[in-house]
Amino acid sequence: xxxxxxxxxxxxxxxxxxxxxxxxxxxxxRSVSWYQQTPGQGLQFLFEYFSETQRNKGNFPGRFSGxxxxxxxxxxxxxxxxxxxxxxxLCASSLRGLSGANVLTFGAGSRLTVL
Amino acid sequence: xxxxxxxEKLLSVFKGAPVELKCNYSYSGSPELFWYVQYSxxxxxxxxxxxSRESIKGFTADLNKGETSxxxxxxxxxxxxxxxxxxxxxxxxxxxxxFGQGTTLQVKP
Numbered sequence: 001x002x003x004x005x006x007x008x009x010x011x012x013x014x015x016x017x018x019x020x021x022x023x024x025x026x027x028x029x030r031s032v033s034w035y036q037q038t039p040g041q042g043l044q045f046l047f048e049y050f051s052e053t054q055r056n057k058g059n060f061p062g063r064f065s066g067x068x069x070x071x072x073x074x075x076x077x078x079x080x081x082x083x084x085x086x087x088x089x090l091c092a093s094s095l096r097g098l099s100g101a102n103v104l105t106f107g108a109g110s111r112l113t114v115l
Numbered sequence: 116x117x118x119x120x121x122x123e124k125l126l127s128v129f130k131g132a133p134v135e136l137k138c139n140y141s142y143s144g145s146p147e148l149f150w151y152v153q154y155s156x157x158x159x160x161x162x163x164x165x166x167s168r169e170s171i172k173g174f175t176a177d178l179n180k181g182e183t184s185x186x187x188x189x190x191x192x193x194x195x196x197x198x199x200x201x202x203x204x205x206x207x208x209x210x211x212x213x214f215g216q217g218t219t220l221q222v223k224p
Contacts, residue, residue, distance in 0.1 A: 033210035043214035056211040094210050102210050106159040
């Protein structure tokens with residue numbers, strides 16, 4: 001079955017602009033999580049969506065937001081971009097609800113460069 | 116504070132040597148522990164999780180709740196094990212994981 005698909009794979013924006021990233025989870029997976037990966041901070045949790053509801057949120061400013069649609073596809077948006085937002089944004093999907101913690105399946109990521 | 120510490124940024128060993136990648140965690144509640152791996156030009160993927168108690172690609176990890184550690188071990192390293200390894204902790208039934216900074220394992224021929 002198809003894996004987690006993220007689009008776009010690469011994008012370049014300038015400070016002050018906004019960006020929307022998209023994630024299509026594995027078919028049947030209803031939980032989608034987003035992570036930011038940078039050389040300095042490593043992998044940091046942004047937020048998790050399950051059944052169109054945000055279930056967990058990391059320590060990021062309100063400029064970072066997301067949503068999930070009824071087909072489990074998710075988008076994240078970053079407004080008023082700053083240079084420090086340059087990162088690889090990873091999406092992961094999982095079968096939430098089974099015993100034990102989620103096993104996350106990651107996408108290839110969207111690499112955002114802010115100039 | 117919830118935290119995962121991987122003290123080594125880089126671990127370099129020769130092929131056939133034993134490997135131990137260290138992971139210590141600080142977490143309230145009942146944690147679930149994972150090791151994820153990222154091979155060159157590939158996606159981040161699950162290697163193993165403590166509740167499975169299985170060996171994947173020769174790697175094992177034992178959860179030591181007393182020492183709050185979850186070290187990853189392999190008795191004989193192979194060149195194809197060269198990758199970035201991340202230790203992660205989370206709660207049951209959540210997609211929120213706290214990752215360590217990662218350890219690059221380099222296995223030399």
